Amino acid sequence: MKPIPFSPPRIDEKTIEAVVEVLKSGWITTGPKTRGLESKIQNYIGGGPVLCLNAWTNAVELVLRWWGVGPGDEVIIPAYTYAATANIVMHVGATPVMIDCEDGGFLIDLQLLENAINGSTKVIMPVDFSGLPVNYNAVMTLAEKHRNVFSPKNENQEMLGRILVISDAAHSFGAKYNGNPVGREVDVAAFSFHAVKNFTTAEGGALVFNLPLPFDNDSIWKSINRLALHGQTKDALSKTQAGQWQYDIVEAGYKCNMTDLQAAIGWVEMDRYELDHLPRRKAIALRYNQHFDSYDWAIKPVFQYGSAESSYHLYALRVRGFSEEQRNTLITHLAELGISTNVHFQPLPRLSYYKNLGWKESDYPNAMGQFQNEISLPIYFDLTDEQVDLIATSIIQYMSR
Numbered sequence: 207m208k209p210i211p212f213s214p215p216r217i218d219e220k221t222i223e224a225v226v227e228v229l230k231s232g233w234i235t236t237g238p239k240t241r242g243l244e245s246k247i248q249n250y251i252g253g254g255p256v257l258c259l260n261a262w263t264n265a266v267e268l269v270l271r272w273w274g275v276g277p278g279d280e281v282i283i284p285a286y287t288y289a290a291t292a293n294i295v296m297h298v299g300a301t302p303v304m305i306d307c308e309d310g311g312f313l314i315d316l317q318l319l320e321n322a323i324n325g326s327t328k329v330i331m332p333v334d335f336s337g338l339p340v341n342y343n344a345v346m347t348l349a350e351k352h353r354n355v356f357s358p359k360n361e362n363q364e365m366l367g368r369i370l371v372i373s374d375a376a377h378s379f380g381a382k383y384n385g386n387p388v389g390r391e392v393d394v395a396a397f398s399f400h401a402v403k404n405f406t407t408a409e410g411g412a413l414v415f416n417l418p419l420p421f422d423n424d425s426i427w428k429s430i431n432r433l434a435l436h437g438q439t440k441d442a443l444s445k446t447q448a449g450q451w452q453y454d455i456v457e458a459g460y461k462c463n464m465t466d467l468q469a470a471i472g473w474v475e476m477d478r479y480e481l482d483h484l485p486r487r488k489a490i491a492l493r494y495n496q497h498f499d500s501y502d503w504a505i506k507p508v509f510q511y512g513s514a515e516s517s518y519h520l521y522a523l524r525v526r527g528f529s530e531e532q533r534n535t536l537i538t539h540l541a542e543l544g545i546s547t548n549v550h551f552q553p554l555p556r557l558s559y560y561k562n563l564g565w566k567e568s569d570y571p572n573a574m575g576q577f578q579n580e581i582s583l584p585i586y587f588d589l590t591d592e593q594v595d596l597i598a599t600s601i602i603q604y605m606s607r
């Protein structure tokens with residue numbers, strides 16, 4: 207049997223041609239393709255201006271820096287996420303406040319989130335795990351409700367007068383909320399275009415700025431774009447035009463721009479994402495569901511609630527009653543058959559770095575419960591129905607033994 211990879215990117219002749227075109231164009235770093243991808247994404251989402259950078263991680267770290275988050279400040283995040291969500295909080299010297307999952311689900315527990323809000327809270331950053339949007343309305347309502355405890359430290363914080371809400375939408379590009387693609391519901395939405403994500407530019411990420419008036423989101427775009435390029439007053443493309451060499455550096459910025467080579471991959475994806483990519487992912491998820499429907503041991507992932515619909519980024523199956531060891535043995539069995547699977551995620555308190563800083567797994571019973579029997583099955587555009595059937599029946603046969 208041909209091995210089944212976990213999550214290869216959707217690359218075909220169209221993608222290759224698009225990248226080759228940029229390679230031949232004489233301009234390969236940030237330029238018209240990157241700016242064009244931003245416009246395409248903004249048109250798709252219908253929110254504020256979009257800034258594409260080289261990763262979710264660097265993009266959101268810059269937002270934390272722009273917002274002035276630092277020592278003594280707290281950023282509320284879920285314990286059930288990838289390390290990037292917490293690491294950037296450590297980078298800026300602030301404290302991540304990790305919240306357990308809701309009972310029986312992968313998303314952040316909103317009551318525990320609310321209990322954690324205090325005068326040091328500067329940001330709430332929930333995660334759309336597996337592509338399922340969190341209840342953005344509820345999170346925005348909490349930020350509003352606790353205006354009275356917010357203690358601003360700078361002009362921007364004074365102007366907003368409440369906690370900033372950033373969505374870690376690394377998984378949820380193309381997910382729907384109230385019928386629209388997510389990205390316009392919170393102050394800043396942040397997507398990842400990493401190679402394993404639904405929508406990829408190899409590495410990359412995008413920010414959507416939706417701050418309320420009197421904020422000028424175009425000028426926030428400019429500030430963060432400048433911060434992503436050494437604090438330089440002119441971008442590389444403008445600087446290389448004949449006679450345009452002069453520039454200034456107005457702050458000690460960072461370096462995390464997206465290249466046009468990457469953006470070219472995104473152009474191809476954007477044009478077909480709603481047309482065939484998302485529908486295919488959904489069809490795969492529903493096909494797995496059909497296989498597992500009649501088995502009590504299968505806890506199928508949630509793809510919809512209320513007006514929220516997933517981007518079908520992960521098929522996060524859970525096996526009722528399985529211990530971590532039993533789950534790991536199933537993964538090994540599937541690997542022997544040539545089927546690659548994965549686990550999303552090890553809760554942050556389980557990772558050495560955070561454990562050594564004092565976080566305890568025992569404080570996160572729901573997250574540990576979700577983790578121990580979770581197995582992420584392959585889900586990607588080029589996965590065939592036959593492969594889905596093979597993966598599902600391999601698991602069912604294993605369970606019946």
Ligand SMILES: Cc1ncc(COP(=O)(O)O)c(C=O)c1O
Nearest residue numbers: 261262263288290376398399400
């Ligand atoms: C939930 C979550 N947040 C953030 C990231 C970081 O994204 P990037 O690799 O684009 O920096 C990831 C990447 O896997 C993720 O899964």
